[in-house]
Each structure stands twice: as C-alpha cells, then as structure tokens.
Amino acid sequence: MLLQLYSVSSPQIPPSHSHTEILKPNLLRSFNSPFELKQVHALLIKTNTPLSSLPLTRVGLVCALNPSFVYAQRIFKALEKPEIVVWNSCLKIIAEGDSPHDAIVLFYRLRQFSVLPDDFTCSFVLKACANLLDVLNGRIVHGYVEKLGIQRNLILQNMIVHLYALCGATGDAWLLFDKMPKRDVVTYNIMISQLIKTGKIDDAYDLFSKMPQRNVRSWTSMISGFVQCGKSKEAIRLLIEMENEGHRPNEVTVVAVLSACADLGALDLGRRVHEFSNQNGFNKNVHVSNTLIDMYVKCGCLEDSYRVFNAMQERTIVSWSAMIAGFAVHGHGEKALELYSEMIRSKMKPNDVTFVALLHACSHMGLVQKGREFFAIMTRDYGIEPKIEHYGCMVDLLSRAGLLKEAYEFIAKMPVAPNGVIWGALLGGCKVHKNIELAEEAIRHISELDPLNDGYYVVLSNVYAEAGKWEKVAEIRTLMKHQGVKKTPGWSSITIDGMVHEFEAGDESHPQAEEIFEMWGKLLVKMKLKGYVPNTSVVLLDVEEKEKEKFLFRHSEKLALVFGLMNTTPGTPIRIMKNLRVCEDCHAAFKLLSAIENREIVVRDRNRFHCFKNGVCTCSDYW
Incomplete structure (x- = not known):
C-alpha cells in the first residue's frame, strides 16, 4: 500500500x-x-x-x-x-x-x-x-x-x-x-476596549455598568480608559470599587493607577500602590518601575523616584529618559546632564524623548550652547529627526535667555510649520525680557493657530500691564470677549490625610477661610520684616495699589500654602499643585516662607516644579 x-x-x-x-x-x-x-x-x-x-x-x-x-x-x-x-x-x-x-x-x-x-x-x-x-x-x-x-x-x-x-x-x-444569543465577559471586554480606543469613554462606561460580571481585565480597561482621556479622579474611584468587589489589581492595573496618581499628584495613594507592587513582586516589572518614577517625579518626590530608578535590575530607555526629565523639571539640570553621560557610558542609545528632556534641562538652566550641541548631535550622531517638541524646546531655550531675535529667526527657518506652542514659547520670553513688538508678532500667529487658548492672551496682557499700557490691556480683554475666550480661573490643591483641598483665586468659601486669612496676616508681618514687598505688577487690573495687594494676597497657591501650614505637622514638606504658572510675587513669598517656617515647599505648576527650601528655589529664579 x-x-x-x-x-x-x-x-x-x-x-x-x-x-x-x-x-x-x-x-x-x-x-x-x-x-x-x-x-x-x-x-x-x-x-x-x-x-x-x-x-x-x-x-x-x-x-x-x-x-x-x-x-x-x-x-x-x-x-x-x-x-x-x-x-x-x-x-x-x-x-x-x-x-x-x-x-x-x-x-x-x-x-x-x-x-x-x-x-x-x-x-x-x-x-x-x-x-x-x-x-x-x-x-x-x-x-x-x-x-x-x-x-x-x-x-x-x-x-x-x-x-x-x-x-x-x-x-x-x-x-x-x-x-449574539449569548455573551460572556470577553465579549463585553472587546467592545469596551474598542469604545475606549475610539475615545467614546462615556459609552464604554455605560456598557461596563451593564456587564453581568466583570474580571480584572474589565476593570483595568476602564481604569486605563479614564486615565487616557484625562479623567484620573474617575479612575481612582473605579479602583476603589474594584477592590470593594474583591478583585486584585494586576500589573497593568497598577500602571494605570500610578498614571492617575501622577496626573492628580495623589502621593499618598501612589505610595500605597508602590507598597502593594512590592508585596506582589510587581517591582520587577520594568513598566511598573518606569511609571513609579514618573509618578514620584510628578508628585514632587524626586528622591523617591531616583531610589526606584537605582533599584531597577533592568532599565529601558524609558527609565533613563523619565529620570533625566525628572531632574530637569525639578531644577536639577546638572544632575540631568550627568545622568545622560552615565546612560551613554552604559551603552544605552538615546531616543527622541531623551533629547526633549535634555533640551528642557538646558532651557531651565540657561545653557544655550549646550542646548545647541544636543540639538545638533541628535541628528548627526543618532539619526533622530527633530520633531515639533524639539523645535519648541529650542525656541524656549533661546527666548528665556533673551535671544529673542535669534529665536524668531529660528522659527522662520524651521522645516515644519510652527504651532501655537512654538509661538507661545517666544511670547513667554518676550514677557520676561519686556519686548512688546515681538510679543505682538507672536500673538498674531497664536490667534490664528490656537485662538481659544486664554493663557497666551494673559501673557500679552502682562507685557502691556508691566509697561503701563492699560488701554492695550483693555483691548486684549475686548478681543478675548469677541473671540469667546474665557480666562481659566487659577486654582491650587493640597492633599492632607488623603483628602484633596482645592482653592481658587480669591476663594472665601472654604470652611477655614477666616482662619487662613488671619494666619496670612501674621505671616505677612514676618515676611515684611525680612524685606518682602508685594509685587503688584502681576495684577492685571488698573486699580488702586491697596486693591491690587488684596487680589495678590488671595492667589490660590498662597491660600493652599497657609492651609497646609495650619494643618500639617511642623517640619513636614508641603506639596501644592497649581494649574497655571506661579507668579513672581508668590515665588518670592514662598522663598521667604520656606525659611521663616523651616519648611520644604514643593509647587508643581503648569510648566515645572519649584522646590523651596531655606529661602531658595531649585529654579534659581530662572523660569
């Protein structure tokens, strides 16, 4: 056969x-x-x-x-x-x-x-x-x-x-x-993941709520989805529900929750998740460790992030880049550059994110020539074509250093079309160095590229206000109203005993408002004895000096700081999150108060961290 x-x-x-x-x-x-x-x-x-x-x-x-x-x-x-x-x-x-x-x-x-x-x-x-x-x-x-x-x-x-x-x-x-006559948890998970992928987070949550049963993947997908679309508070709430229903988070859940903690500055929860990760052996997972580094950096705990980094048995380029960026954003540019040198010695090849971090470090330190070198070797030595982020860093570097003409010419020669962020970097430099002409040129482009971003109009208003051009300030307000641009209210938050307390500028609604104002008055006396003079130029209102001071003393970060001093143990660090840039007056006040109260004060604003200690800030007043 x-x-x-x-x-x-x-x-x-x-x-x-x-x-x-x-x-x-x-x-x-x-x-x-x-x-x-x-x-x-x-x-x-x-x-x-x-x-x-x-x-x-x-x-x-x-x-x-x-x-x-x-x-x-x-x-x-x-x-x-x-x-x-x-x-x-x-x-x-x-x-x-x-x-x-x-x-x-x-x-x-x-x-x-x-x-x-x-x-x-x-x-x-x-x-x-x-x-x-x-x-x-x-x-x-x-x-x-x-x-x-x-x-x-x-x-x-x-x-x-x-x-x-x-x-x-x-x-x-x-x-x-x-x-389908019959569905199981896998069926629902598939559809929820697809809805999240297409940005339909509310529809995803609606389907999630209708699931007859859920597994860890269901919860993790939904938590990750909330984090991805900027709803970190909902992600944390869902984590609590998940644990109440008896599901144990896995490594993917941990990464998502740590990202939420980073967004919110929820340090206490982040520490608990870190402890949970160590107990379950997740600390060996490089993704978990990388997210821990990012979480601690964004919560103002640079030393903790560096401890995680040093304890890693295996590091990826993400690990190195996150740590370099952490040192840069906290004002430790020298350490960022040292770490880069160590990375190169370890034979790790940098990527485009690494160079964004390095250029940020140079920008925050005013290292113009070093920044130019990094921008050059990025392409020459590593074949990395600059992205819009790298161009933005270079414009920021030059603008901060007062090289406004060079920054403007750099923008003109860019091979890619500049966006609102690029022109915004130039505008920021114009404010620092009081160049009205270039500021007006920058805002002209911004009004076309990013017409609803109120922050840029506020910066231009600052430029005019500092020059005493109040009629121009009024024109900016009229322009914003005409274009439907609303000024984002400033707010700051501080977490005490796991509870987040938020303050808006001029806020008098907090239960301890009277005590806060009373204590601020006492602190103000101590500060003035140390030479503090209110910088009312940051108040963009054409009113009497006394009125300006009143507005100045009700800035949200000041309210949050006083509340923190009142409700925390003497000597413990105070960490504040702010949605806008810290103003010059608050910066000066916080430097004095860090010495007067013998406190470390960490403020995370829209651009970077300011770590005040013993009367100085890690930014060296260059921000």
Whole structure:
C-alpha cells in the first residue's frame, strides 16, 4: 500500500549504517522540502517503518503552500487520524508566525480540495486575519462559520467581534454583538476596549455598568480608559470599587493607577500602590518601575523616584529618559546632564524623548550652547529627526535667555510649520525680557493657530500691564470677549490625610477661610520684616495699589500654602499643585516662607516644579 501511495527509487543504504541509525528521530524530523520528505518516506518503506512515525505537522508545513499539498493529503488519509486535525496544527503555527497571510492561503487550499473546516480551523484563520487587520477575508471566514452551522461557538463569535472592532468595522461589531444569543465577559471586554480606543469613554462606561460580571481585565480597561482621556479622579474611584468587589489589581492595573496618581499628584495613594507592587513582586516589572518614577517625579518626590530608578535590575530607555526629565523639571539640570553621560557610558542609545528632556534641562538652566550641541548631535550622531517638541524646546531655550531675535529667526527657518506652542514659547520670553513688538508678532500667529487658548492672551496682557499700557490691556480683554475666550480661573490643591483641598483665586468659601486669612496676616508681618514687598505688577487690573495687594494676597497657591501650614505637622514638606504658572510675587513669598517656617515647599505648576527650601528655589529664579 505504501508503495502505491508514492513510488520513488530508494537510495542505497551504506552497509555500515543500520536501519535504526538511519531512522534516528532527528533524521525523521530534519526534512525541509517535499523532495527531502519523499526521501524519508522512501526510507520508511525500505525499513518497513510505520508511516505514523512521520511528524505529520511537519509534513503539512512542508507541503502546505506548494504543489505537494496533494501528496501530504494522501499521507494523512492513509492514517486513521482525521486530516483536518493535522491541517489545523499547521494553521495554528502559520497564523502565529511571521507570515500569517500564508494561513489564509492554506485555508483556501483546504476548501479547494474539499477538506471540511471545523471551528478550530476558523479560529486560526480568524487569528491570522486579526494579525493582518484583514477584514475582507475575515468576513469570508465569518460566512463559513454561518454556513457550517458553528455560529453558536462563543469563542468564534468573540473572535469575529474582535476582528471587526480591531479593523475599525465598528458597525459590524455592534451588529454581531447585539445579535449574539449569548455573551460572556470577553465579549463585553472587546467592545469596551474598542469604545475606549475610539475615545467614546462615556459609552464604554455605560456598557461596563451593564456587564453581568466583570474580571480584572474589565476593570483595568476602564481604569486605563479614564486615565487616557484625562479623567484620573474617575479612575481612582473605579479602583476603589474594584477592590470593594474583591478583585486584585494586576500589573497593568497598577500602571494605570500610578498614571492617575501622577496626573492628580495623589502621593499618598501612589505610595500605597508602590507598597502593594512590592508585596506582589510587581517591582520587577520594568513598566511598573518606569511609571513609579514618573509618578514620584510628578508628585514632587524626586528622591523617591531616583531610589526606584537605582533599584531597577533592568532599565529601558524609558527609565533613563523619565529620570533625566525628572531632574530637569525639578531644577536639577546638572544632575540631568550627568545622568545622560552615565546612560551613554552604559551603552544605552538615546531616543527622541531623551533629547526633549535634555533640551528642557538646558532651557531651565540657561545653557544655550549646550542646548545647541544636543540639538545638533541628535541628528548627526543618532539619526533622530527633530520633531515639533524639539523645535519648541529650542525656541524656549533661546527666548528665556533673551535671544529673542535669534529665536524668531529660528522659527522662520524651521522645516515644519510652527504651532501655537512654538509661538507661545517666544511670547513667554518676550514677557520676561519686556519686548512688546515681538510679543505682538507672536500673538498674531497664536490667534490664528490656537485662538481659544486664554493663557497666551494673559501673557500679552502682562507685557502691556508691566509697561503701563492699560488701554492695550483693555483691548486684549475686548478681543478675548469677541473671540469667546474665557480666562481659566487659577486654582491650587493640597492633599492632607488623603483628602484633596482645592482653592481658587480669591476663594472665601472654604470652611477655614477666616482662619487662613488671619494666619496670612501674621505671616505677612514676618515676611515684611525680612524685606518682602508685594509685587503688584502681576495684577492685571488698573486699580488702586491697596486693591491690587488684596487680589495678590488671595492667589490660590498662597491660600493652599497657609492651609497646609495650619494643618500639617511642623517640619513636614508641603506639596501644592497649581494649574497655571506661579507668579513672581508668590515665588518670592514662598522663598521667604520656606525659611521663616523651616519648611520644604514643593509647587508643581503648569510648566515645572519649584522646590523651596531655606529661602531658595531649585529654579534659581530662572523660569
């Protein structure tokens, strides 16, 4: 029978070789082409070895995509094992390999030779379609599923929903989802992930709320989704609900929650998540450690972030870049540059994010020449083409240093169109160095590129106010009103005993408002004895000096600081989050108060961190 199956002239066996030696397992499995397979087959016949000794999956893989397909079929049919079982093994390997398209080709060949697919066949081909984002062939496989009557297979149904969602065929995914007679947690997770991916966070949460049961992946997807769309408070709330329902966060959940803590400056929760990670061995996960670094940096705890960095057994470029950026944003530019040198010595290659961090460090320190060098070697030595972020850093660097003309010329020569951030960097430098002409040029471009961003108009108002051009300040207010631009109210927050307290500028609604104002009065006396003079130029109102001082003393960060001094143990650090840039007067006041009250005061504003201690700030008054 075997000779009938395939007739081939058998090679001569050297007398010194026994049959056993010839058919060693490695020889049986070493064929890589149909020709070599036929030689092994001939040896089986010659040595009267059962055909079942052949590795059938390898037979299929060698013959699947060439004219020897029929030859493989004849081998399979000579055995008792169903042919489709072997082909399914081949499909699985091919679908998960480097060329998933070959799995689709093999599927069509099976149909061409009347090999009836089963649910496993369809699942492997669907996996190949998903890997290729091939919705066209996916629809055809879906048709076979319906035709074969295996559409009630929930795994297959979930794979088809996943494929449609993955390929952006959202309507088809929803249609199938709605028609499914049975759904499980996987089905819901697929649709929730797709809604989050397309930015429909409210719809995702609505579906999440309707789930009959949830697993850790359901909770994690929703928590991550809230973080991605800037709803970190909702993410934290969901974490609490998740734990109340008895689900333990996994490493992915931890990364998402730490990102939420970073956004909110929720240090206490971040520390608890860090402890939980250590207890569960998550600290070995590089993604968790990288997010911990970012969380501690953004919560104003630079030393803690550096401890995490130093404890890492494995570091990626993300680890190095995050730590370099942390030192830069906290005003430790020298340490940022030292760490970069250490990174290069460790043979780690920098990426575009690394150079953004380095340019930030140079900008915050006024290291113009060093910044120019980094901008040059980025492309020259590492082949990294500058992105808009790098150009923005360079404009910021030059503008802060007072090289406004050079910054303007740099913008004019950029190979990419400047955006509002680029012109905003120039505008910021114009404010510091009181250049009205260039400030007006910058705002002209900004009004076209980012017309609803109130921050830039406020900066220009500052420029005019400091020059005593109150009629121009009025014109800016009129322009903002005409364009529908509303000034973002300044607010600051401080967390005490796990509770977040928020203050707005001029806020008198807080339960301890009277006590806060009373204590501020006492602090003001001490500050004036140390030489403090209120800087009323930051008040953009044409009113009496006394009125300006009143507005000045009600800035949100001052209210938050006083509240913190009243409600924390003497000597403990105070950490404040602010949504806008810290003004010059608050900066001067905080330097004095850090010495008077013997406190470390950390303020995270829109641009950077200011760490006040013993009467000085890490920014060295250069911000």
